[in-house]
Amino acid sequence: MMEKMIFGRYVPADSTIHKMDPRSKLLIIFLFVCIIFFANNWITYVLIGFYTFYMLGMSKIPVRFLYGGLKPVIWLVLFTLVLQLFFTKQGDLLFKWGPLEIYEEGVRQGIFISLRFFFLILMTSLLTLTTSPIEITDGMETLLNPLKKVRFPVHEMALMMSISLRFIPTLMQETDKIMKAQIARGVEFDSGPIKERVKAVIPLLIPLFVSAFKRAEELAIAMEARGYRGGEGRTKYRQLSWRPVDTLQILLLVVLTVLLIILRS
C-alpha cells in the first residue's frame, strides 16, 4: 500500500545528475545555498536562474514532481513578498491607497527574495529527487569522515540513518496493520471531536513503540551475532565513485561564483 516513492521523494531517471556522485551533489547544494546570497541585482539573479534551470533540465525530472516541493512553501513566499512590498520604503513611490504604500525598492526586494526562495527550493529538491536516501547517507558519511579524528561518531550516525531508512517502509506497513486492528475494535481515527481523535492515537502509538523496541532488541542481537562490534576494522561494501562529470559540475559552480562576485552591485 505504501509503495509510493514518497519518502525522500526520489524519482529514478537516467540523467547525468542522477549518475553523479552524491558527494559532489551535496557539495554543490551546500555551496549554492551560500552563494545565492551574493545575488543582489537583476543580472545576478538571471545568472542563478539560468544555472538552476540548466541543472533541472539536465536531471530530466518531470515538472510535476518539482511542484510537490514548492507547494508547501508557497504561502511563506507570498507572505515574505507582501512584507517586502509594504514595509520597504525606499526608492520611488509607485502606488498609494490610503495607508498602504508600495515603493520601487519594495517591489525589487520582494521579487528578489521570492526568487531566492524559489531557486533554493528547486535546487535542494534537485538533491532529494535525483539521489536516493541511502546515497545521500553514503555521501554524507564519506564527506564527514575526516571528523572521525575529533571523535565525531560518523560511522554510528551513518549506520543509524541507514537502518532507519531500511525500516521506514516496514514500520509504515506495521502502522497500517495496527490501525486496521484498532478500527476493527471500534476506534475511529478520522471522525469525531478533536479530543477523541487525539486519544485515538494512543492505541496506535503504544503498540508501535513496543514493537519498535522489540525490533531494536532483536536487530541488535542479530547484528552482534553477525560480528558487529562498532566501526573499528570495518570495510565498506558500497562504493562511491567520483567521475570527471563531478569535477566539471563543481568547476561550473565555481565559475558561477566568480561571475556572481564580479557582476554583483
Next chain:
Amino acid sequence: MKKSIVSLKGVSFQYDTQERYALKNVSFDIYEGEWLAIVGHNGSGKSTMAKLLNGLQFPQEGDITIDHVVLTEETIWDVRRKVGMVFQNPDNQFVGTTVQDDVAFGLENNGVPREEMVHRVEDSLKRVKMDQFLYQEPHHLSGGQKQRVAIAGVLALRPSIIILDEATSMLDPRGREEVLETVRLLKQEKSLTVISITHDLDEAAKADRIIVMNQGEVFREGSPEEIFAMDEQLIQLGLDIPFSVKMSKAFRQNGMTLSKHYLTEEELVTELWTSHFSK
C-alpha cells in the same frame, strides 16, 4: 568417525527475571556434518540453547565448547565466525537497505576486503537462489525470501556451523519449504553442520538426529524414527506426530500389521502395496 564439533557439559542457565532454570544440567555433543534438530514446546529451553550456542548469553554453570574452543567472553568473536545464526523474525535481522547490502553486512563487520566481498555476496546469493534480487528492498520480499537472504548472509562468512533458531516458524508453508529445501541442498554441497531449533515436525524429520527438550532438560535423543515412535508422549510434551506415523497408527488400530513404527509416507505406501495389496 563421528567427530564432536559442539559440546555442552553440565550447562545450566537462569534468566535474571525468572526463578526457574531455563536449562538444567544439559550435556550433549553435536557431530561434525550432521543435521541436528532440537525440538520442544515453547518454554522447553530450546531457544535459550540457541542464545548460549552463540555466546549471546553465558551459562551460570557448565561449559560450551565449539570446535575445540571453550566459549567465553574473550572467545565469542572467534566463535561467531564459525557459527552463523538465522533468527526467527525475517524482518528483525535484515540490516541492509537492499539484499546485497544485507549479505555484505557480516563481511563488512569482519573487515573482509572489498573485492572478496563482492565475490562472496554474489556467490552466497546464488547458492540460496536469490541472485536475481540483489537490488531489492526488504519490504518487497516475502518471509521465505528474507530468510534465504539471511542464510546467504551467514554463508558469506563461511561458517562451519549454522544454527536455525525457529527460522521457519513465522513463514507460510511455501516459505518454509523454500528455506528447508535451501538448507538441505546446502548441506549436500558442503560439509556443514546444521542445528535446527524448531517445533515443526516436518523440519525435524529432515534431520539426522533429534534431541527432545522438556522443561529445561534433555528428555530424549535419537534418530527421527526413534523419536517419532514416542507417539502419545510427543503430544504430551507439547509436540506433534508426523502424519505418516498417525496414519500407520490408524492402520494398526484397524487391524493391519506394519513392520516399522515410523515410516515416511512413501515407505508406508510401499509397504501397504507389497505386503497387503498385492496378495
Next chain:
Amino acid sequence: MDISLQQVEYRYQANTPFERLAIEDVSMDIPAGTYMALIGHTGSGKSTVLQHLNALLQPSKGTVKIGSHEIKSGQKNKHLKPVRQKVGIVFQFPEHQLFEETVEKDIIFGPMNFGVPETEAKKRARLALQQVGLAEEILAKSPFDLSGGQMRRVAIAGVLAMEPDVIVLDEPTAGLDPRGRKEIMDMFYELHKERKLSTILVTHSMEDAARYADQIVIMQQGRVAKKGTPEEIFSSPDELVQMGLDVPEVVRFQLKLEKQTGIKLDKIYLTIEELSSKVAEVLSRGVRS
C-alpha cells in the same frame, strides 16, 4: 447474521499511477452459523476480501451486505461502526494490538468503544478470558508481562468481548507450536458450535479447512477460483495441485496409495480415521473393490 458479497471489485489507490486491482467479480454467501475457510496464496486477494467483511474497505464495484447493512460501491458509506461490532476480526499476530496498562482494560476497550457500559464490559472480559482458557488473575497484569501465547489469547478475548455475530480469523495459529495451534483451533470450533458463531477462517492449512469448515472458498489472482464443501473441493485434487495449492495430508496419502496400487476408492476421505478404516475394509474384502 448473513453476509454476502456480490460481484465485488476493489482497486487500491484508484485513479493514481499506482492503481492496483486486488479483487474482481467476487461473490460469496456466508449464511449465519457457517464455518467458512478462505484459501489462497499470498497475493490472491484473501486479505482484501477479509477487510470488506467488516467494512474496513469499501468495494469499488459491487455490493457487500452485512446483515441489514448494505455497502455499495460509489456511495459514501457512513455509520460503519455498528458493522465493526457485529463482525469481529482477529488479525494475524493479534498480540500486536495490545496497548493498555492491564489485561482487563485492554479487553474492555473494544466493547466500550461500541457503547457497552464499563460494568457490563468487565463482566464480558471475565467471560472472554475464560473462553480463551486464561486464569482470572491475569486481568490485573500488564499484557506486556505475559508470554507470547498468553498475549495472543488476551487479544482474542478482546475481540470476543465485543460479542460479534461473525468472527473472522486471519491465520490465527501463525507462529504457534503444535499444542498452541490445536488449542486455539479447537477453542474457536467450540465457540462456533456453542454460539452458532459464523466463523470465517483464512488459512494455509488444508487440514484445518478439511477438519472444521462447512464451506471452502479458494481465491486465486483476485478471483474466486472454486467454491464448495470440503468434499467437493478436495475431490478434484489435480485441479488444486495445478493451482499450486496443497491438499490435506490424508488426501495426498490416499492419492499416493491409489496411484501405487492402481485401486481407486469410492470417494475422497478427509480424515485419517475414515481413510484407514476404508482401506482396512477394502483389504478384508479382498483386493477387488
